[in-house]
Amino acid sequence: MELRLLVTFEKVATVLSFTRAAAELKYAQSSVTSQIRALESSLGVELFDRLGSRIRLTEAGERLLPYARRMIELADEARAAVADTEEPAGTLAVGTMESLTNYRLPPLLEFFHHRYPKVRLSLRPTLGDETRQALRQGTYDLGFLMEAETEHAGLDSEVLTTEPLALVAAPGHKLYGAAVTSADLVRQPLLATEPGCAYRDLFERELTSVAGAPVDFLEFGTIEATKRAAAAGLGICLLPEVTVAAELAEGSLVRLDWTPPFTLRTQLAWRSGKRLPASARLFLQRARQLLAEQG
Structure with missing residues (x-):
């Protein structure tokens, strides 16, 4: 089996689209199709079921996929072993x-831009389960997670920092200055980012358990929109402290005296058993250093 055919197969199997695989591999779609047919011919089996405009792996394709990934990773490891003395690239x-890209990572991105100009960082905005799935499939090389759990099936990870959270509201809010309980919060207007964000989901779970029924949130999607709504007096929101530090300092938001009954940890994860290329190892090292400095 030719390695290039396995690379093409792995990409099609990951994205389940000949068109998208061709675009990502920078091939003509006809080349992707012919390579898959060549691989199927050499193995004597069909690897994909063609269902009109959709495709899915056959049982043979499902069995081949983990072997293909291991062979590709071994080839990458061999390539890296002889190229580690060169400047990282690719x-x-x-x-x-959002909370990391906008508030924690700019110094890291700037460092890589100037120190390793041959490395192209492709930042993919995803949350939780979507990030973990992309890592397991090999779509991402690395992925940031902000979770209470530190063990993730099929992934290796490193905890970079404990992520402080802040419950904030507009100045003059009636709960400001008082010791606040979860029971106090279920009777207040609540603001939130989208579902799937770990701190929002844990906050909702805590208040639902106290209220004995689902609580309502006014959703604003992004952190910036949620902060502006809180500053305008529309309600209370729980956000990572780093995202509201400037507003707390200038007084457009105030912090309420409530301690979350859960702890979030910012982590960097990658697929278990994957040998990280030099660029990924450097990124992990610099991320570890940066978040330690930020506290």
């Missing part, structure tokens, strides 16, 4: 999220 796909 694309590094990193799953990230």
